[in-house]
Amino acid sequence: MKKYVYLFKEGNANMRDILGGKGANLAEMTNLGLPVPYGFTVSTEACTQYYEDGRKINDEILGQIYEALDVIEKQAGKKFGDPENPFLVSVRSGARASMPGMMDTILNLGLNDQTVVGLAKLTNNERFAYDSYRRFIMMFSDVVMEISKLKFDAVFDEVKKKNNCKLDTELNAENLKLITVKFKEIYQQEKGTEFPQDPREQLIEAVKAVFRSWDNPRADVYRRMNDIPYSWGTAVNVQSMVFGNMGNDCGTGVAFTRNPSTGEKALYGEFLMNAQGEDVVAGIRTPSQISELQQSQPAVYKQFVRIANTLEQHYRDMQDMEFTIERGKLFMLQTRNGKRTASAALKIAVDLVNEGLITKEEALLKIEPKSLDALLHPTFEPNALKKAKPIAKGLPASPGAACGRVYFNASDCIDASKRGEKVVLVRLETSPEDIEGMYAAEGVLTARGGMTSHAAVVARGMGTCCVSGCSEVMILEKSRKFTTTSGLSFNEGDWISLDGSTGNVYGEALPTIEAQVSGNFATIMQWADEVRQLKVRTNADNPHDAATAVSFGAEGIGLCRTEHMFFDENRIPAVREMIVSKDENSRRRALSKLLPMQRSDFKGIYKAMGSRPVTIRFLDPPLHEFLPSEDNDIKALAKEMGLTFEELKLTVTSLREMNPMLGHRGCRLSITYPEIAEMQTRAVIEAAIETRQETGISVVPEIMVPLVGDVKELEFVKDVIDRTAKEVMAERNVEIPYVVGTMIEVPRAALTADKIAEQARFFSFGTNDLSQMTFGLSRDDAGKFLDDYYKKRIYEFDPFARVDQEGVGRLMKLAAELGRKTRPDIKLGICGEHGGDPSSIEFCHQIGLNYVSCSPFRVPIARLAAAQAAIRNPRD
């Protein structure tokens, strides 16, 4: 018989695949002898089985749950449904990877019309008992039965109003009793049955609700953003209730062993006396600093500090803990490696090494490469910041600087972002429904909630700037405006700026500046460089980007797109002149105008890169991209070019393609018009010669031919390049080295890479196009139906963000093997956007590529990811 249910004492921290993170850590703490309320975990395998059985909990699992329940009832000395001594539990989800705010929790389960009376007697606190019961009814109705919370809020507010109460705590037992009656009525109306009175029925429904919540759209979005497979499932933790809301010697809180924003080594957190956990997380009341606990509960504080230290030493990482104080007694409800900002992650990792707790390699593995992105975001330009006056101040919940137009709900944010606007999401408080909107936003501003509120936790996880708990703004979500205490008013679309490191809010668009790699960041990068085997290059098309990338540690350019230079407004006239040319001579005349421009582009880039290698890709896009498509624009351009409308229209029409992705582009252009490749070769080689003469830098240009699918295409273009290079060198009476290689971006190129390697000195995987062609999926068009693919779980991740190892990766591996078979010293790299994605970088390491190339701002991420890949997958 398979084991689906584990008592806490039966598990340990290594069992997170089966027990989920929360369950495994509760088990570990139990076995460490820490004060953990009794409980058990229903495993992730039970969740998988639940879905396999058509969303049913089978009898075997039910039996094991009841068996475990018996054990913990005995341990607690209480019984489910016993009016004399009722046993109450919490039911909480816990997946293998932390999914904050995604899954749902139910407290006080076991209460019913009888046990609430028992609880009142037992605690001698009728108010507490009915407060617990009304919370439970609402939570169960909302989370388990999916009845809108608003209906309950309305009743609750009505009773408060009737009794002239401002705070929830002002309600007395009678009020609360009335509320429970009214809540049960709502349940009856909505569900057509009475609120379930059998605690076992409550429990099983709650477990099912947790399993179900694994499948909700918010969980899908979070999983996709965090590469969590759907197949993992979630575990369910059932634990004896301890109460933080039984009176003023009770409380609940969360704390970190180090500051999750800065990494500073000091206990950091918040607590609320006479409250349940939900009050802290939801951010409805503003909690006290953890240090204040020392005054109010010195013994508990001392014990908590000791436990925190034990846990950090035990897990050798910063811990994020939840605790409850019940009548002066401390209970640990959770510990986990704490989420942290990127800069905190760096500091903690460096500190832990310095403290001798972990090795450098362990330190490198502790940092999520993607999180570095936050450090590479801009900060405000200091002079502008000096002059700017904040319009409000909130909590510095997630660092960074954000500047954008104000929107008041997630979907407006997403829409505006799709239109290309920079947006800031402004909300009273955020909830899991807002995640996609937060993802689209530059920053998030909330009026309520602390540093551990939903908004703060999620924003930090995303690396998005966030100011939370900003009570100085009054937000009118429905009217789509907010006002400040100083009387300013902002409407949808107005610009504001947020400083996530200070909590300041500015009523204007502030200029920003780029980040730098220094301090702990530099230390970690240095450690990463010591172990990684992949080189990291950058995709840069101009000297500025090249210089930025070098400052971030780029070791060369892996992709310099020459067409970007062609779109410049000073150049596009010559490009267009070339395109409308009717014969080779006029084409050559136009190209000769472009030559000096391209040459000077390349010189600028060579100089920025010093002696680092520079890979230059020849003209790639279809020519129609350089011409307008609308008749009005064609008319205007025709006039400018001295052509008739009809002439130019004819050119535009003749260049129109059904499927431009698969059309006349890449090396196909150089095959039809070899003079384009000639001009580009001339520019590349002349620039290299002149750079050497002017600066002494020995440039070895790497010329990359795009869209090759057959070795003969490469052979043809390489002949043009070699012939032209020879001519240039003869003219200048100097010899310089250069190499010719190709993109591997057409499936056929990968399939025939052995032949292509006969002509190519290097391969660079163009995984953007390779993915499009291998999937038969146009990235420009897929947006319309990919959502259906995610919803129906056909794709679990975006193949354009992460290399599809099963399909596209198979082609890459094949191409790498075939290429090396023909030319053992062939240089292999990747220059698609996947080059900056950590999981794709690990794959590149595994198949033995020599380098990855990514956008300048991803270079540090790639350096760390490459280091992690090397640590996880040692090469021989």
Added chain:
Amino acid sequence: MKKYVYLFKEGNANMRDILGGKGANLAEMTNLGLPVPYGFTVSTEACTQYYEDGRKINDEILGQIYEALDVIEKQAGKKFGDPENPFLVSVRSGARASMPGMMDTILNLGLNDQTVVGLAKLTNNERFAYDSYRRFIMMFSDVVMEISKLKFDAVFDEVKKKNNCKLDTELNAENLKLITVKFKEIYQQEKGTEFPQDPREQLIEAVKAVFRSWDNPRADVYRRMNDIPYSWGTAVNVQSMVFGNMGNDCGTGVAFTRNPSTGEKALYGEFLMNAQGEDVVAGIRTPSQISELQQSQPAVYKQFVRIANTLEQHYRDMQDMEFTIERGKLFMLQTRNGKRTASAALKIAVDLVNEGLITKEEALLKIEPKSLDALLHPTFEPNALKKAKPIAKGLPASPGAACGRVYFNASDCIDASKRGEKVVLVRLETSPEDIEGMYAAEGVLTARGGMTSHAAVVARGMGTCCVSGCSEVMILEKSRKFTTTSGLSFNEGDWISLDGSTGNVYGEALPTIEAQVSGNFATIMQWADEVRQLKVRTNADNPHDAATAVSFGAEGIGLCRTEHMFFDENRIPAVREMIVSKDENSRRRALSKLLPMQRSDFKGIYKAMGSRPVTIRFLDPPLHEFLPSEDNDIKALAKEMGLTFEELKLTVTSLREMNPMLGHRGCRLSITYPEIAEMQTRAVIEAAIETRQETGISVVPEIMVPLVGDVKELEFVKDVIDRTAKEVMAERNVEIPYVVGTMIEVPRAALTADKIAEQARFFSFGTNDLSQMTFGLSRDDAGKFLDDYYKKRIYEFDPFARVDQEGVGRLMKLAAELGRKTRPDIKLGICGEHGGDPSSIEFCHQIGLNYVSCSPFRVPIARLAAAQAAIRNPRD
């Protein structure tokens, strides 16, 4: 030292790779003791070497040529350039595969100002000597030095006119002497040097010209049409001249051992007395039937008949021979397996088996599968033909019936054909420049030339209907009209019809009827069916095509495209209603209108196919294909549909895609709108149930899901299909079998075929899309640049006509292996257009597919090609 030059006596018929077809057969005839003028062959390897050396003949090869020359001079007892006893040779190309009319010939080489005098003395025929010289100068200038023939023709015609000569033969020696002088002047003017007087220089230049001609654009076109690799190169045959134009006891001719049009066993051919070969081939004079030689030269005729029989017995195939009679002595200049019409090929093959000369398998290998196409072309509707009166009659040069609009040159034909017109090419006589035009035309009509003229030979090779030598029409190519002797006049664009089997020309568009498989054709098909291992299915979307295909031997439907039914004008309104639906319910309403239509389609097809398997592909194209794109059409349709223009325009715009090939189509539609798959499943299953009830036919529908790239896509759609099929069967209270499979047309499907086979009972390779995606080449757009690819020899064949075995084929092989690994009994087929291409069929046999599927008219071709594949590649 490598051997580049072979005396005829050193070779044999098996050496065609090195000696070319002509050279190998000359060697074989020499060794058979037949009267072949002495000679030698410069090998195809010398040609390849010539290109490798940068179009130079290296000293080694030169040395071997001169050495061989010495030997044949001795054999002939004459010497190059000897004014007393000059040695003259012919220089002719000869590639491994016959390339009629593609390569060039030079006769009388060795003549110069001295040797012409010697030849005159020696033959005592000054007229003959100068006639030979003027021919040589012109041929050498034209073919070797590329001086326009027109310049020589002008001089020639001027002299004729001045001397009041109508026929060339009326010119006397003095006239011809004058002409040689004037010809040499033209040469001097054009080339700036004197006409070369050194026979060795003439020879080497001529050899180079043959090598060069391998590289000309016409040769490229022919090679591409006939799958001949460029790398083969051509050999050059140098042979002692014998003269058919030395007087009236001289002559030259070509003959076949059987009738190349009908296959009838009887010597068939033509000859001209006092003429050189070029006169016959060019069709300038109309020759006599070979049988007439019996009267004029009985001994020669007897000898020739004996030789013809010897050769046919020796080669065990119908022979096409060239001969020359010099002063009553017969010389064999060439033999080869004769080109023949498809029906002749069938008759000859069956007859040779019946005569005991070859086996059935050999017979099958003798027939070019593509040539059967000619037999599958329509013939005229007999009643219409009975009433029709010919406006002229020519030679029945290539059988079949053609009907089209008249065009007077190749490029007009090509243009009109591209516009979708059916065209007939009408020319005085055709030349190699016309090949592409002939390819585009339904039929060819020439005023000059015999049954072995260029037009006749090439048309038969192509399977294009041709009437040649039609002297009853006067063609004015420049004025783009022709008139008949009866006074009728036809202009460009007028309709005519040609009967290639009778030579009749009709001045109207005659209706045609389809071909049938009977007689020898049926015999050969039966033999093919006995040996082939691949099944042959058809691509058919309606009962009529299905029935046609069955009559041609189709064993099932491999591809029934359901969308073709949707485009029907009675259905498209419901399709459009579905597309503009704003929600699932209205979509379902529209689909319910389509259901009975689809069901009745499928019933019709099932009934046409009887118990044969039918594979039905679900909706594939992007939905925008069902809507108009121009504003005017949108306006009209909106009115019709009761929508505003803006509403419909919005739908059209939202469906517009950048790359529709890679867009929202195929299974992606069923994933977004599962109700489409539901409706189609319902139609398929209901039709099968009703067909069984009505006819007793047990249909096992094979449902094919298109564009799958990931097993989960197939799994999702298969779930919909299975669920719906179950519902239908429950409703009808009957169980019927069906299978679900998928197209393999996305590279990723091939790469992950092991997983996909978990869900698919069959794979059908959609090689159209698979080729497009593997090459990254849109078929709709490639036309613009593929010509450059052919010209620059990057592609040697059209990857959409013939499976690219190196790239696409590699994916197919992989998918077949992976598919069978998961599911050993998986059924594998192909349904792209390649399914009717013989070389692709051979590849499908090699990788072990179960069937090919092609258009109805290609079914017999596929049956034969599959048989040939099985004979050439025996499976275990």
